[in-house]
Amino acid sequence: xxxSELAAQGYRIRRVTLRDLRxxxxxxxxxxxxxxxxxxxxxxxxxxxxTLNLKATAPDGSFAGFVSGSRTLWSSTAWIITLGxxxxxxxxxxxxxxxxxxxxxxxxxxxRLTVRASNTPAITLYRHTGYTIIQRKPGYYRDSETGxxxxxxx
Numbered sequence: 001x002x003x004s005e006l007a008a009q010g011y012r013i014r015r016v017t018l019r020d021l022r023x024x025x026x027x028x029x030x031x032x033x034x035x036x037x038x039x040x041x042x043x044x045x046x047x048x049x050x051t052l053n054l055k056a057t058a059p060d061g062s063f064a065g066f067v068s069g070s071r072t073l074w075s076s077t078a079w080i081i082t083l084g085x086x087x088x089x090x091x092x093x094x095x096x097x098x099x100x101x102x103x104x105x106x107x108x109x110x111x112r113l114t115v116r117a118s119n120t121p122a123i124t125l126y127r128h129t130g131y132t133i134i135q136r137k138p139g140y141y142r143d144s145e146t147g148x149x150x151x152x153x154x
Contacts, residue, residue: 001092001093002093002097003093003097003100003101005093006092006093006094006097009059010058010059010060011056011057011058011059011064011092011094011097012056012057013054013055013056013097013098013101014054014055014057015053015054015055016046016053016054016055016066016068017046018043018046018047020046020055020063020066021039021042021043021046023055023063024042024055024063024066025037025039025042027063027065027066027084027086028042028082028084030086030087031084031085031086031087032082032084034141034142034143035116035141035142037082045068045081045082048070050070050071050072050073051068051069051070051071051081052067052068052069052070052071052102052105052106053066053067053068053069054066054067054068054098054101054102054105056085056089056094056097056098058089062086063086064085064086064088064089064094065083065084065085065086065089065094065095065098066082066083066084066098067080067082067083067084067098067099067101067102068080068081068082068083069081069102069106069111071106071107071108075108076108076109076110077108077110077111077112078103078106078108078110078111078112079111079112079113080099080102080111080112080113083095083098083099083102083113083122085098095122095125096125096128096129099125099126099129100129103152103154108154109153109154110151110152110153110154111131111151111152111154112134112149112150112151112152113126113131113149113150114137114140114147114148114149114150115147115148115150116141116145116146116147116148117136117145117146117147117148118145123148123150126150126152129152130152130153131150131151131152132150132151132152133148133149133150134149134150134151135148135149136148136149137149
């Protein structure tokens with residue numbers, strides 16, 4: 001589905017607030033059991049200047065996904081810090097919608113992200129939206145898995 005179809009079904013993208021912190025943290029634990037951000041780190045993302053935090057809500061108002069991105073003033077490159085979709089809402093296009101919305105709202109010509117080399121679904125999404133692998137970081141993750149730095153020029 002594309003963004004207009006998701007919106008027609010009642011999905012919405014909104015800014016994340018501190019009231020959403022527990023929901024984001026819980027979803028991170030489900031989606032990224034090895035790499036979930038600690039609660040305090042997520043709280044800092046929500047208040048750090050230059051950070052964009054968005055959530056997707058389902059038609060029933062439940063928490064369906066989130067994205068966090070960094071758009072520092074001194075760089076032409078923005079970074080997607082984390083992106084996740086509740087398993088109950090995956091394979092509908094929400095991850096793509098969150099990603100593209102974040103890219104638009106960060107207003108930077110280059111966007112980068114790091115993804116686990118084994119995360120085939122995420123790599124497929126990123127490739128289909130224009131990202132290419134620019135660097136491999138062996139041992140990047142806590143369990144020593146390689147991280148792939150991907151980049152997109154907008």
